[in-house]
Amino acid sequence: MATSSDIEADTAYGVFEASHASMLDISGLPKILWRNLYEQLQQNAFLAGNHLQFAEIAAGEKKDGGADPEAPRLAAISTHDMQPNEVVFLVDHALTFTNVFDSVQAVHGHPSLLPRIAALTGACTSFDALSTARRDGSEGGGGGTWTDDLSADRAEGRSVGLRKRAAVIANILHGLLHGQQLEMYRVASGTADAERDGSQQLPETVPAFFVMDEVGCRISTSDEEGSVNMRVAPFFYLDPAAGQLVPYSIAWNTSAVAKDEILCRMKHAAVAEQLSAEFFRASKIEIDAAAEREKQFPGEAFTLVVEAALSVVYKEGDGEEDWGRKQD
Numbered sequence: 001m002a003t004s005s006d007i008e009a010d011t012a013y014g015v016f017e018a019s020h021a022s023m024l025d026i027s028g029l030p031k032i033l034w035r036n037l038y039e040q041l042q043q044n045a046f047l048a049g050n051h052l053q054f055a056e057i058a059a060g061e062k063k064d065g066g067a068d069p070e071a072p073r074l075a076a077i078s079t080h081d082m083q084p085n086e087v088v089f090l091v092d093h094a095l096t097f098t099n100v101f102d103s104v105q106a107v108h109g110h111p112s113l114l115p116r117i118a119a120l121t122g123a124c125t126s127f128d129a130l131s132t133a134r135r136d137g138s139e140g141g142g143g144g145t146w147t148d149d150l151s152a153d154r155a156e157g158r159s160v161g162l163r164k165r166a167a168v169i170a171n172i173l174h175g176l177l178h179g180q181q182l183e184m185y186r187v188a189s190g191t192a193d194a195e196r197d198g199s200q201q202l203p204e205t206v207p208a209f210f211v212m213d214e215v216g217c218r219i220s221t222s223d224e225e226g227s228v229n230m231r232v233a234p235f236f237y238l239d240p241a242a243g244q245l246v247p248y249s250i251a252w253n254t255s256a257v258a259k260d261e262i263l264c265r266m267k268h269a270a271v272a273e274q275l276s277a278e279f280f281r282a283s284k285i286e287i288d289a290a291a292e293r294e295k296q297f298p299g300e301a302f303t304l305v306v307e308a309a310l311s312v313v314y315k316e317g318d319g320e321e322d323w324g325r326k327q328d
Contacts, residue, residue, distance in 0.1 A: 013038055019238050027233035033088040033252055040090050041237055048089040048215040048251070052076045052263060075262050076218040082257040091216040091232065091249040094120070097209055100173065100283035107169050114172065120217045121175035127164035130171055180221045180267060181211050182275050185234045185247070207278050210234075212249055219251065221267035229255045230265045 016038045024034055040047060054074040095117060097103035107113045115125050124130040176182055186205040211217065212232075219230055231254050236245040257263070 012042075015240075016041075023236060027235060027250065028231060029088065029233070029250060029252060030085045033085060037088050037090075037250060040088075046090050046092065046215075048076075048091070051079060051082070051087050051089065052215070053079055054214075054218055055260075057262065074218050075220050076215065078257045078259055078261050078263060081259050082253050084253065084255050086253060088250060088252040089215075091251050092213040093210045093247055093249065094213045094217075095211045096247065098206065098282060099209075099286040100279065101286040103173055103176075103209075104169055107173065108165070114169065117176065117211065118172045120181060120211065120214065121172060123172040123175045125168065125172075127168055130168055176211055180272060181217050182209060182272070182279065183212065183234070183249075184209050184275050184278060207282055208247075209275075209279060209282075210247070216249055216251065220262055220264040222264050223266065223268045225266070227264050228266045229253055229257050229261065230263050232265045 013035060017034060024031075024037075029037065039045075053076070055077045057075040095103065095106060095113065097106055107117060117123075118125045124133055184207050187208050188205055216232060219232060222228055230251055232249055232251045235248050235250045237248060238244075239246050251265075253263075
């Protein structure tokens with residue numbers, strides 16, 4: 001016989017399913033895993049550690065017959081055998097932003113974010129290390145248009161410390177933009193318009209970009225179907241306690257996975273290029289607006305944040321004319 005607590009739990013789950021069914025259907029998560037996901041949300045439990053661990057994978061190294069498509073410094077591998085659609089776990093978002101200027105402000109304003117995001121991309125966290133890596137041509141040197149020649153700053157009395165910080169932030173975010181970690185969902189910018197010309201207008205949407213946490217970023221990506229054994233999708237949880245939507249990602253295995261096998265999700269190169277193009281469009285609008293605000297409210301720190309943002313979106317050798325190409 002079902003107890004009162006069982007009935008209450010079933011009722012609460014029924015409310016969750018009714019509220020989230022359409023979103024879960026769109027994500028593709030098999031219904032057999034819905035209740036498991038619900039229980040994790042209720043407990044605020046991130047259970048990926050029960051199913052995977054991080055391992056250093058060398059470039060081109062093969063494991064269990066499958067090659068790591070990206071050769072990251074660290075890759076997520078399974079800790080046990082898994083049957084198809086056996087496991088689902090929550091993935092948090094380390095950083096959410098609407099454009100490059102927004103992302104620079106977030107990292108600049110929250111110092112603890114800098115080493116965390118740098119670790120996801122293998123970027124340097126100090127100006128001296130960054131300069132050395134760049135001179136050596138190593139990966140940690142990243143890209144962008146910053147320079148390690150600070151003589152002009154010293155001569156003109158500008159803050160060398162702020163300049164160094166701007167260069168480090170720009171390098172870290174440049175790695176995100178031109179890597180595989182950038183993800184996106186769209187959010188409504190307002191309510192639906194009233195009927196116009198006899199048709200109901202849908203709400204306008206704006207892009208929100210995000211970077212998943214250490215677990216999400218360590219799940220490798222590939223555009224080859226045979227390498228893929230995981231699926232990852234954005235998910236918005238309507239938290240009844242907070243009364244608001246909380247963004248997560250959810251990850252589950254779509255095929256059988258052997259112990260110590262690299263976990264890999266599908267991500268086509270074309271999708272990554274589309275995300276970058278969308279990011280450039282949003283960033284160009286905001287940076288232009290920021291430049292106007294800077295004229296009205298000049299300040300050295302603000303100037304350097306803007307310059308860091310510009311360095312992120314411009315690759316070396318790019319000019320202003322490249323904005324048009326990136327927005328196509």
